[in-house]
């Protein structure tokens with residue numbers, strides 16, 4: 001499948017997606033930058049003519065407006081920006097009202113989605129063992145705007161779906177150039193269990209976002225990336 005893509009945002013993730021898109025047989029037909037797009041005003045019929053899917057990787061404060069504009073234009077969207085989930089219901093209503101489609105995820109890495117499922121299974125095993133204290137530690141580059149990360153929030157939800165009584169403190173570290181590292185730790189008096197996902201680059205996220213773009217064409221509704229990978233609904 002060869003898609004004509006719009007990239008909304010021209011930062012690190014959009015550049016990683018553009019680099020992979022061509023080798024996957026897709027074409028980036030337009031890139032919408034921050035300066036030209038306050039309130040989503042550059043997302044017009046003319047600008048997005050012939051676009052099959054838009055991939056939105058911008059900033060928490062503008063993502064929802066962009067997604068609502070894309071829904072109104074009937075352009076299927078892949079939303080990777082984190083930190084806008086407080087407006088998910090509003091965005092969902094717009095997508096539904098316009099018969100549009102959206103795949104959203106705080107993390108488009110397949111490894112992280114498997115990690116979340118492993119976290120749920122682990123939480124089931126540790127249920128009822130309070131001597132094992134759970135903790136989540138996430139590390140990202142110094143420019144990341146939101147904390148805790150969207151993936152750390154998804155990890156907490158994954159823990160709770162395996163053990164409703166389990167809570168875990170989250171420690172966020174912002175330093176250097178780290179693309180994203182998430183650790184789930186259970187610590188007891190004489191032993192520690194650690195489950196760690198380390199992204200070595202942005203390619204894992206970019207590849208997943210492109211996979212979601214291929215999947216969403218021809219669909220209607222709001223989906224999580226887990227549904228793309230595993231065929232089930234309800235990603236955190």
Ligand SMILES: NC(=O)c1ccc[n+]([C@@H]2O[C@H](COP(=O)([O-])OP(=O)(O)OC[C@H]3O[C@@H](n4cnc5c(N)ncnc54)[C@H](OP(=O)(O)O)[C@@H]3O)[C@@H](O)[C@H]2O)c1
Pocket residue numbers: 008009010011012013014032033034035037038039040057058059060062066079080081082083105106107108109144205
């Ligand atoms: N879901 C995932 O798998 C995943 C993976 C990595 C990152 N992320 C998330 O994706 C988002 C982007 O990450 P990044 O590393 O690419 O950030 P980045 O390098 O800071 O890039 C963000 C870009 O968005 C642009 N922008 C701001 N407002 C805009 C608007 N209204 N319309 C269009 N573009 C706008 C900015 O342009 P200006 O500089 O001109 O404002 C900037 O170029 C973040 O929320 C990050 O947490 C998600």
